[in-house]
Every structure is written in C-alpha cells, then in structure tokens.
Amino acid sequence: MGFQIKTKCVDFLILGGGTAGCWAAMAFRKACGGSVLIAEKANIRRSGCLAAGVNALNAYIVPGKTPQDYVAYARKDAEGIVRGDLLLSMAKGLNSAAQELEKLGLTILKDENGQYAVRGTRNIKINGENIKPLLADAVAADAGITILNRVNVFSYLKAGENRIAGALAFGIDEPVLYVLRAKAVLCATGGAAGLYKPNHSGFSQHKMWYPPFNTGAGLAMGMLAGAEMTTLEMRFIALRCRDTIAPTGTLAQGVGARQINAAGEVYESKYGLTTSQRLYGTVMETAQGRGPCFLRTTGISAQQEEELFKAYLNMAPSQTLRWLESGKTPCVADVPIAGTEPYIVGGHTASGYWVNTHRETTLRGLFAAGDVAGGCPQKYVTGVLVEGEIAAKAAASYCNEPFPDVSAQEIQDWKNKLEVILNHSNPADASTDELEAQMQTVMDEYAGGISTDYACSAQSLAAADKKIAELQTQAGDLHAADLQELVYVWELRERLTLCRAVIAHLAARKETRWHCFAERTDFPDRSADWNVYVNSRMENGEFRVFTRPLVGEEICYEH
C-alpha cells in the first residue's frame, strides 16, 4: 500500500473536534474570519468526552459567588499546584459560555424566576444528551470551517526549532497522507486513557471513565516536538459506580447520597472532601477491611429514583440498564463504588502542556485547550469552552503572518515510515494488543495502578521505566495489516511515550501531595519544598525534568 500526499493550507488548524476544538473553531471565525480546518480521528458528531452526553455544567459561577471563589476552590482541591492566571481567566468566562450553549439549543433547567437552577455551589443542571451534536451542527453551519473526519494526526510539522507549521495525518479509510499547513495550530486531542490496566480486563475492558479512544496523541506529539509539559504526575482517578464506571456526582450531589463502608458508617469526614481525598477514603476503608464501600441511596423516593434513571440515560446509560435488568434499583440497594485506573486529563487535574496565559505552548504558533492543557484543573465542559475561545482569539493574531515553511524531505521520510509499517513482511513477535496489555500491567504494578492502591516508589518507578523502554523497542517492529491497525500501532506508541513521561514526573515529585493521584510510599508526607510545578521537556530522546515556581492570578504569564 502506498500513500498519496494531499496538502491543505488553512489559517487555523485544530487537532481534535471534541468540545474544545469545536468551540475554538467558532471563536476563531468570530475573532478574525480566517479559515479553519478541524482534523478529527472519528466524527465530530459524537467524538470526544461528551459522546454519551453530560447532565450538568459543573463549572459555573452561581449567584453570590465570584470567579475568584472558583479559583480558590480549584486551588484547594489541587493542594495548591495550579496556575492562578489560567484558572481566573477561565472562571471569568464560564457563565457566558453556558449562555452561548443555551443559544445553540442546550436545555438548561430554570427556576421559577427564570434563572438557571443551581446544583450545589458550582453546578447548573442540563439535558446534555445531545450536547455534542449541537456543537457539531453549529460548526458544520459555517462554510469557513472545513471538517476532516476519520484522519489520524500523528506528528507536528515544524519550521525551525521552535515554530509549529502544521501537522501530518493519515486517512483511516483511504491511504492518504495529509500535509496540513497552518499559521497557527490548536492541540485539542484530549487526555489519555489506556495507560494503566483498567477496572475490567476482559470483554468489558473499554468500559472505563474516560474515552478509550483518547490516547494522549497530542500530548505525545508535543513531547516529541520538544514542548514543555507540566504536572503529569497529578494523575486523575475517578470515584465511580462499580462495574458500570458511571458517575457518582449525580448521586452524591443530586440525592445527597453519602459514602458509607460495609458497616454503614459514613467515612467521608474522616479523610476530607477534596476529589483525591474522597477516593483515598474509599481505598483506605477497603484496604483496612471495612469495604466494600457504597453511596447510600436506599430510602430515596420512587420519584427520585425515576429521575435518576433519566439522569443516567443522558450521560451513562449503562447504569440505568444495570438498575433495570438487575432490579437492584437505587431506592432498594445502595450503589457500590470503586476507583478507576489513573488517567492523564488536564480538564480535571493539572496535567498537560505548559502554556502562557493566552494558552500558547512553548512552541510558537501551537496552542492547547481542554484536557491537553495543563495548570488549570476543574475545567469541565464550560471551562474547556472558555479555553478554546481564549486560545482561538490569541491564534487570530497569526492570521497576517505568512505560512511557515515545511520540509518536503521530512514529509517524504514520514511517508516512507508509514509504508514500512504497512508493508513490511517480517512482523514483530508480539501484536499491538499484547504489547498494550503488557504496558498496562507494568504501569498497574510498578507505576501506581489499581492493584497497588495507586502507590509507587522510586524503585518501582525505575523498574517501570526500564520495562516500558523495552516495550518501546518492541513496538518499533510492529506491523499493520490495514489503516485501522496502523492507528492502533500509533496509539500504542503514543501511550508508551506518555507512560515514560508520567513515570519521570511521578519519580520527580518527592512527596505525597495528593493521595492516590501521586502516592509515594517512600515519601508519604506532603512537603513545602514541593510548592512548585514539576515540568519536563524531551531532549535527545530523554525527559529532562525540572521545577518552576508557582504562578498566581495577578500576572499575565509569558514564556
């Protein structure tokens, strides 16, 4: 199989047509009217985190609260390791993003005064089953936005050492190598699932919290291109309904369900209420023989239960199916809970690209928004939209620049490399699936997965790094029978790159800042010495890890 080369030139290239990417496309058009191309691995109609829907906007400044309050909440939840400038600029835009979503057709619950009905102190309630089609339809309505579905972006194109000039992608249906040239590029490819052995390892292996199709592509590409990354050691681990891995927030906040152990004792107050503490409590109760743990839902009314069925159908239908087929519905049975495997996801924790206040990365012309952008946790849907908008507005300033040069030789070299993977006749001993399973087991056992209650040490991380490096060598020999398999080969390589980065970051932070998220058995306590960011950059194939001082919300941070 040989690849045909097709070149496309646009002002703004967006990698990933999920929540951030779709919003940024529209924001860029509003800002400068320039041309936009969205390159998407699947189809923007249902791709990304919101494929199944979402039933609340979890980041909203409710009456009586201020954007600074939101910053304070996110900072406390992340034990201080956040970028104040990023959080504040995001928080200021949350409410207008919600209003814009409503204009696109999103159903938002109103109270008797016509105001958005509030859940808790930061959330508003919606019917978000169709949120992704709404975004996709709005994007498709603008003729200035080209959508390139079913292409796998695999490398940035650089003009010189520090200027991004576009990206390369291959078609999933046709053997086409796309040369996507642009004046500015937004990375919005999402975070990474599938690094660690998941809750289920058999037929239901992809029944996980985060989309299994988000493989950290944009993060790995950025690392290989020399972009600086931050806080990858702050992994995100979700506390979920056991088996279905469905959300617990709707039960906790919606019907006030408390976390209880097997004896029926409410244990949350013993451990604290930050995201990692709620998870840690569940892990500890179970480890100390007081599990399994539950959310106490028994005793809720039939009407509440019916509303829960609907709420879950709008975001995690498996949970409603489970209740209905088992008969163990929430008013008669407490809902068992468990932690997931760790993910790298900058929308919840602070992992991702190191960006300036305008969301530009350390590579000129490359921006990051959503789950790939670091320093700014607790984004949720609205925060991701704001980031996309901030990045798009800043990217508009590149419109008047000429297209950066790309190297014809580099493109030809990539074409040859892809064709070798597709055509070579001496396939590797192991398959992509086998290497993926080995990678997940190594990460699980040595780099703080479910089986070790998320804990790791310098020794275990050193062992993990060695084993992942070996798998990288083996993955270099993989063969692909078709274009879809080529995607799988690439995804595995991206995950392996990311695994090594996560290991390097976990090893660097010599404290336990967050239980579970970065749990070090050899440094079990928090230390003021580590009130810094752990950042990294790939240099000559190795990750150089270093620290940077904390950035507050009073400054506009420039690289």
Place this chain on the structure above:
Amino acid sequence: MSIEIHAKKCIGCGKCAAVCPGSLIAMTKEKKAQIRRPERCWACVSCVKECPVQAIALFLGEDMGGLGGKMVVRREGTLLRWTVRLPDGSEKTVTVNSRDANKY
C-alpha cells in the same frame, strides 16, 4: 461492554458506522452494519441513538455482571423512549424528554 446489531433489522444506512467514536463499526458487502472489535466498545451508545430502526442494542458484558438485558431507544419528536428487554421477554421503558433538564 458492547452492542449487538440485529442484522435482519439493519437497513444499511451506515449512520452508526459514520458516528462511532472508536471507528468500530463497518458495513459488510451485504450492506449490514457489523461491529469489528466488540471489546473496544466504550458503550457511549452513539450508534444506538443514531439507528433509525432500533437495530442496535446496548448490553452489559457478563464479566461486569451483565444479566442479558438489551436496551434500545426510539426517538419520537423530543422524546427518547428507552426500552430494556429482559431475557424473560418482559420489557421496561423509561421516557426522557430532551426539553427537560436533569433534576439532579
């Protein structure tokens, strides 16, 4: 975790194959939708919702305690009628109006 595609009901429109975020559904030569790697399904039910003839059902894998229930959804205007058919042949339906927001 996966879906089941009912070949006799499938009309070959290809909407499910187009929308699957994992690119897991392909059309056969007979123009029937087919899931290629069921263990890679995320259970986002995008295909279940797109299918105009309820030929695609969600089920829970036995390894996660699934009991054989099959769930489909029928769209009637703004209403989504979700129906679970249990192994004993009985059915349970929950109707969601997409104009109604989540109460929780």
